[in-house]
Amino acid sequence: MPEKNVTSTTTLPTALRPSPDESGMTVPQLLEHRIDALFEHIPLVAELGEAFARAGHDLYLVGGSVRDALMGHLGHDLDFTTDARPNDTEAILRKRTHATWDIGRAFGTIGAQVDDWVVEVTTYRADAYHPDSRKPEIVYGNTLEDDLIRRDFTVNAMALHAATRTFSDPYAGLADIVAGVLRTPFPPQRSFSDDPLRMMRAARFTSQLGFTVTDDVRDAMTDMAARIEIISAERVRDEISKTLLTDHPRQGLDLLVTTGIADYVLPELPALRLERDEHHRHKDVYEHSLTVLDQSIDLEKRRGHDPDLTGRLAALLHDIGKPSTRRFEPGGKVSFHHHDVVGAKMARKRLKALSYPGQVVKDVSKLVELHLRFHGYGDQGWTDSAVRRYVRDAGDQLERLHILTRSDCTTRNRRKAERLEFAYDDLEARIADLTAKEELAAIRPDLDGQQIMATLGIGPGPEVGKAYKFLLNLRLDEGPRTPEEAKSALLSWWAKQGHEATDGHS
Incomplete structure (x- = not known):
């Protein structure tokens, strides 16, 4: 030594x-x-x-x-x-x-x-x-x-x-x-042949320890990347999760991509390395996604949260729908219409293939689907109804959606970045205000199923569900009402459907 x-x-x-x-x-x-x-x-x-x-x-x-x-x-x-x-x-x-x-x-x-x-x-x-x-x-x-x-x-x-x-x-x-290097005791080709998962552990340790792999380790990972296919989905999943839960997962993820291992275990990630058009009218989606992950981890810490696998998966995968939705528009513009919806389906499929728990799959796909919802808020402004719907659609993923949406801003235009940050500050303030007034996270119609049936004089059936949905939308659009106001609105709606109440309210 x-x-x-x-x-x-x-x-x-x-x-x-x-x-x-x-x-x-x-x-x-x-x-x-x-x-x-x-x-x-x-x-x-x-x-x-x-x-x-x-x-x-x-x-x-x-x-x-x-x-x-x-x-x-x-x-x-x-x-x-x-x-x-x-x-x-x-x-x-x-x-x-x-x-x-x-x-x-x-x-x-x-x-x-x-x-x-x-x-x-x-x-x-x-x-x-x-x-x-x-x-x-x-x-x-x-x-x-x-x-x-x-x-x-x-x-x-x-x-x-x-x-x-x-x-x-x-x-x-x-x-x-x-x-600060990672080297194998055996020649790496033999080591990785004995247990191919070691190639993914190399990626994890670069993130966890801040080490770099030696050239012969990197070369062996590249040459033997396909060998990872013999490893079970559960073991692959665990290594991906452990890498994501380190303080600096970017280095390990990039090693998986550059050696070709990600092509077999998480192919949606290297697929983000889109060729940039000659006018450079869109960002490098791969680098953008890693930056969003970095920023979400930083924000996660600043907001006092423990390392969050669901939020980090969502940050990494939020744009995976872009490659399949990319279109070159007249004038050289590039569009990715509906990449949020497409990406949510892709995330669900990949996470299921990796044997992630059902709740993780559900939550990540929801976040991917909702990650664009905020855009336009700063320019157009939202009604209270739109804010309520944002909160209701996010459900128990609202805090993660806050982190993902804020982290998704990677523009170098300082003025634009400040405008987006101000707009989201405003949105969170409005959510807090409405929540204090209306218990927004638990929004329900002003009448429950039993009250609906009593008001309309009907028994259980699909009409109760339709009435419930009407009252829920009314609550989202106009805020809370007293029970009597809700009953009056319900009866008016019921009459417009061609029905007549039988409990004496009509």
């Missing part, structure tokens, strides 16, 4: 830069300090290491747990590897906690909840995919090195012995952390 002084090194990944109490340390000193801090703050690591040692087994903290600890942070999960077989692992863990599970036993993994930590212990293993298989063949390894060489990247192929604190780094993962 080079003896660099951290304080004078400006190329280190952000997470590796020293805290105030680490100032002045060299890189090796910094990393040694963080290993000591790990064992000090999580005594459970040494406790489990000693328990396995008493049973005659080695236990190593491994993978992302070691990587994150060396980079100065750690989540609530601890991943270990061991020479013990799953039955022995389970017996050792049960002496510490009864909260164990063996859902991963087929893969050599036993899980446990120990105090505030989720612990997973996996027997040394060596998995590989057959060319026509979607699931890895599980083969137990015999040594730590057998296990580490089959890890996805060198930065995840480091281990700390839980009892002795011995640090194992046979593939120079620590140096790669310092350099």
